[in-house]
Amino acid sequence: MNDKAEHTPELNYLNAGHTVKSWLLTVDHKRIGILYLIAMTCFFLIGACAAALFRIELATAAPDLLANDTYNRLFTMHGIIMVFFFLIPAVPGVLGNFLVPLMIGAKDVAFPRLNLASWYIYMLGGMFTLAAVILGGIDTGWTFYTPYSSVYADSNVILAGSGVFITGFSSILTGLNFIVTIHKMRAPGMRWMRLPLFIWAQYATSIINVLGTPVIAITLLLVVFERGFGFGIFDPQKGGDPVLYQHLFWFYSHPAVYIMILPGFGVVSEVIACFSRKRIYGYEFVAFSSLAIAAIGFFVWGHHMFTSSQSVYAALIFSVLSFLVGIPTAIKIFNWTATLYKGSIELSAPMIYTLGFIGLFMVGGLTGLFLATMAVNVHLHDTYFVVAHFHYVMVGGMMFAWLAGLHFWWPKLFGKMYNSFWAKVGAVIIFFGFNFTFFPQFIAGYMGMPRRYHVYDTVYQPFQMLSTAGAFFMGSGLIICFVTLVASLFSKKHCGRNPWKATGLEWMKAASPPDPHNFTSPVVVDVEAYDYTDERVYEDA
Amino acid sequence: MKALQTTPDAASSYANQLDVLYWFLIGVSVFFTVAICALIIFFAVRYRRQSDADRPEATRDGKLLEIVGSVIPFILVMIMFFWGAKLFFDARMPPSDSIEVLVTGKQWMWKIQHPNGKREINDLHVPKGVPVKLTMTSEDVIHSFYLPSFRKKMDVVPGKYTQMWFLPEKTGEFRIFCAEYCGTEHSLMIGKLIVMEPHEYEEWLNRRWVDGGGAEMAAASTDDPVAAGKQIWEVNCAAACHTGRPGSIAPNIVHKFGTMRDLEDGSQILMDENYVRNSMQNPNDDLAKGYPAAMSSFKGVLKPAQMNQVIAYLKSQSEVAAE
């Protein structure tokens, strides 16, 4: 790498073509990543607006802003859009697409056209879901439980179910693409044990995507058939069992939690290593714990159903396996903390998000133990405790990791550095706002407040009010974060090839933004991952 | 103003046992959260890039952390598992001397039937000190019967019977919630558990109720038509449907007798004896404006004399309002 990229490279993937067509028909994995980034931000905003509306409604116990049907449609829309169109595809779709080939030294993913097709499938699914929302909404909750969804609901179940069904194939094909890419496209010398942990996380995620997603696809298709044609797969009137639906649904949707969080683990490992200037402590354990989580994660779905009339012995097995998932997760947290020990720590914006992630995700994980404990689960199931728990995992975990990753690789994506002061302000506000929003919900849930309640008993009002205030505080942090990032795009100053002085091929070998073909010279790997003693990391400051 | 309540009532010793386990979990969680957060903050300050802390050669990975970090969590989670499973199995085994009550969930009400055939809606009267076993099913979608003060809940599933039991050990009123999302008025599918002294319960249970022609409606215990109508109204109509609560599925019409009512088709109708009687028998003939066709017919359920009692009650209320 001879050209010191102190200014924006003359040819990069962003300016390789300026027409709309050059974007919409691109097969460049980096451009597809940007397409996902734009689409996903829109979906995120829609989901966030829905949340803002019902959070205002919930500030008081009485129904004052929204009618009950509107409220039900809003929380359903929030759930479906956030889970299927933001949480699941965010890190793989944007960062995964952009980084997997760069990190392993490949020119592109294995199947570039399939990759573009995945984006179109994602968009098609999104359009179906938005159509369902515009044409009157859907009120089943994101879980589509039968027979409410298949027979009783008076809303657009077919459209929304088809939307999720279609989007599933986007996940499957992206997962397939990543597995093949990671297996077959690594640069010479990039052995498995030299892979960045982000890649290990993407690999584990992709396996769940390929093996889990088809099951929810067929399950939702059965619900659509049942509703559309009156087939009776889960309808008790015809002898069907609505609890079977729950089994099939959670067989995917519990592993889906790991689809959301594992890529986040990958991001966190990269950021911690970079801003501690150290190799991740216990690299092998962190790498294999991702695979362990993916594997065990397939056999714990029944802990969503302890009160559903499944057999108590099945519940026993699901409970013990759920506890076992906690162990590889604990290992990761211990190793990240140990990495900080005797590091050289810089509290940049991505690092603040990442340390926030560890704290919040740990609360999410530990409260998961409450829910794995059968007797406690019976009390807490379907209460606000569960709502708080999964928001700690999904928002405190996944969204923080996503923002950490976005801030970390932003200079690589666009060649521009954002204002670090405001980025940190945004991060701190989001952290505190998040805790104000969701911590009170643990208490409301332990007090017995069921989720999805439109009006509620006034004993819960103080917690809900605090939660609403916190949500708007957090929202203001998100706006600061968004404005800071977008403003950086208009800056004239170029950030340099490796502004963080990070290891990894994407920082050391590729320009910012990268060349359309990623690398301008052949890539050969001769060092372990995260080797911060290697002087080449600190070249061309 | 009431003091801020942050722990739920405990109405049984099982609830207290569960709370002990809950606080054990809280203890473990707080310990790990505080320990890890303290370490992170300490490292972030001590080893900040500008500090001159001693940083010897990069530490190599040790196996010790991985082993300790797996074994200690493993022991802790196994304690949680066995403790939780023990309580769970206790909570699932109803004692043989339980009172058996049938519960039917329906969008959006709880229908209760006592062993002697007595029925009520959204209220459940039980005696103190006697275990109660609920056998539950649903007429439509999945519901979930939740007694937060007893730390127990069980889904109510159409097409099958599920069971739960509890031992009330305190008199008083406790909340019943539907915990499984079931549609428009999910949050109004709530009820009251009333725990009484055993002798009061006996009296309550055997209070004279005229059987409504073998049908499922509770009839009145008095001969005064207005009082009888009031009882029928409150048990069968006001409790779940004509509640007057915001967002309910039917209007509160207690004080409306003799007034003009807006109908769904845009016309108006006088609320008189004929209208009330016809609405009880053919509820979908004249739908009230802004409400769904959700009422089921009382034809054959209430005797004509009982319908007259309801009419007498509604009529008396409009006079009360006029005065």
Add this chain to the structure above:
Amino acid sequence: MSHVSTEITDKPYQQHHFDSMEQQTQSTLLGIWLFMAQEILFFGGMFATYTIYRLLYPQAWALGAGTQNVWLGMTNTIVLIGSSVSIVFAVHAARHNQRGQVMKWFAVTLLLGTVFFGIKSIEYGGKWNHHMVPGLRWDDGHALHTIQEHAPEGMNVTELPKGIQLYYSLYFVMTGMHALHMVVGFGLAIWIMIKNARGCFNSEYYPHVEYFGLYWHFVDIVWIFLFPLLYLV
């Protein structure tokens, strides 16, 4: 892209982002197998549902299978196995650079597929006429009458617990999804025939033909499971 394409003129079939032909072939093969894995899970969801309900309603299942025409099902099984054999010949022909033979064997495969659809539509049509399609066209009296005709001696189907509609629902969903995969296969086959006619393949390079073969075998295997499960029990 220009500077890339000049490097690889000696390897006309290699896409620019691969380093070698071997890498490309192995990648594609792995991709196809992963695709098969997700297909298995997709059908797996239905097979799991089938298994659970069959255990719950063994009688309904036996009666439902009793109304099926085993001979039509058997014929269809043989037809599909035949089409699998013909696609093997197509792959063999492609390997030996016999473009005309590839065409011929693809045509045979499509012909056999069409026969399969013909027989299938006779079966579907029969069920439609007898009001045995749950939801869309179900008439208890009519359907139960037909089932009674096929029931063993001395069995009164009106006493049957619920579950018979589940059998037919699953029958239509499973065979329908299988048929949908065949329709997709038809589209792929025609596309490959066009490519073949244009001379896109030779003995060095015929991955489309080979992977289509794999796909078609998969569709065939699904039927081999469906036939005994739905017709013979």
